[in-house]
Amino acid sequence: MSTNPKSGTQNNNGHSDVALDVRDLRVHYKTPEGDVIAVNGISFKVYKGELVGLVGESGCGKTTAAMGILRLVQPPGRIMGGRVMLDGDMDIINLGNKELRRARWTQIALVPQGAMNSLNPTMRVKDQIKDAIETHEGRQSKAVLKERTLDLLALVGLPSRTFNMYPHELSGGMKQRVCIAMAIVLNPILVIADEPTSALDVIVQRVVAQTMLDIKKRLGVSMIMIGHDMGLMAQMVDRVAVMYAGNLVEIAPVRAAMKAPMHPYTQLLIESIPSIKERKPLKLTEGLTHDLRNPPPGCIFQFRCPHVAETCRTQKPPMLEIQTRHGVACHLYKPEETA
Numbered sequence: 001m002s003t004n005p006k007s008g009t010q011n012n013n014g015h016s017d018v019a020l021d022v023r024d025l026r027v028h029y030k031t032p033e034g035d036v037i038a039v040n041g042i043s044f045k046v047y048k049g050e051l052v053g054l055v056g057e058s059g060c061g062k063t064t065a066a067m068g069i070l071r072l073v074q075p076p077g078r079i080m081g082g083r084v085m086l087d088g089d090m091d092i093i094n095l096g097n098k099e100l101r102r103a104r105w106t107q108i109a110l111v112p113q114g115a116m117n118s119l120n121p122t123m124r125v126k127d128q129i130k131d132a133i134e135t136h137e138g139r140q141s142k143a144v145l146k147e148r149t150l151d152l153l154a155l156v157g158l159p160s161r162t163f164n165m166y167p168h169e170l171s172g173g174m175k176q177r178v179c180i181a182m183a184i185v186l187n188p189i190l191v192i193a194d195e196p197t198s199a200l201d202v203i204v205q206r207v208v209a210q211t212m213l214d215i216k217k218r219l220g221v222s223m224i225m226i227g228h229d230m231g232l233m234a235q236m237v238d239r240v241a242v243m244y245a246g247n248l249v250e251i252a253p254v255r256a257a258m259k260a261p262m263h264p265y266t267q268l269l270i271e272s273i274p275s276i277k278e279r280k281p282l283k284l285t286e287g288l289t290h291d292l293r294n295p296p297p298g299c300i301f302q303f304r305c306p307h308v309a310e311t312c313r314t315q316k317p318p319m320l321e322i323q324t325r326h327g328v329a330c331h332l333y334k335p336e337e338t339a
């Protein structure tokens, strides 16, 4: 898989405007029946201050990709290759363990899938946030801790009384916002939130999504938000990245993705967003057509693609930046079209 060398733009100060540059990241799970190829060489960038929505059906490798980016993949999972460049020149994949520990939270932070259910039930919110701060910055005075924590709570839209509360006294949305507060506590460059709105009711989903947007605006932090609700994503993200069976098939500015999706899988995903105005039959057939242990040669989407051609059976389409910040991995689009 290749990335377009032209896309690594520099701003006027000579600093890169790229917060995260993932290059050919591969993650396998070792099983007795062979390797599950959960992330099959994905490449993409997240620009500074940008919110990228990572979508794709359950099991397509979104969580594994996030864990790969943070180098938190647990056995039997293993990172098989690739680079994860943070803020220009820090390669997460090749950092020493000490530097890696420092980079997590201070540079790149995670709101894990199901985070709100893993808050410590015996600790008040203030003590959980204190722990997060002191683990990385050492002991702090009580007054400083209180001020920072109250600021953080306000930033995620929680009332100050949350400070003294226990997790069981909070609603799901409030718990999720505590987890988001803990992720941004050290002002990271990038936050990855894995399905932060799943398991919440639709109203609360929107409140949590809005919280993420507020934080992005106020702190200028870059974000990857994993989810499968295309409708919600469309309203909040700057770009949408679409995964299918371990592969990134398209990454596009959200308007382009909604109005003129290029990859046939993205087209099916967009068509499947329910609409009241226009009731349409569902085109998408569910489920994978191959075993992740045994991906076919050629394009990963060939078995479900309405446009499948001979080349698609033999050659894997590279990810090409067809338009500015719009990449697609599909033989329907040729490199000559690159402007």
Ligand SMILES: Nc1ncnc2c1ncn2[C@@H]1O[C@H](COP(=O)(O)OP(=O)(O)O)[C@@H](O)[C@H]1O
Residues within 6 Å of the ligand: 029, 030, 031, 036, 038, 056, 057, 058, 059, 060, 061, 062, 063, 064, 065, 075, 076, 077, 292
């Ligand atoms: N510990 C594991 N052992 C084997 N396969 C795994 C393991 N964890 C995840 N997988 C497989 O990796 C693929 C990607 O999983 P995951 O990253 O959780 O997908 P998503 O977050 O998109 O739902 C799935 O097919 C899943 O079954």
Ligand SMILES: [Mg+2]
Residues within 6 Å of the ligand: 062, 063, 064, 113, 194
């Ligand atoms: Mg997941």
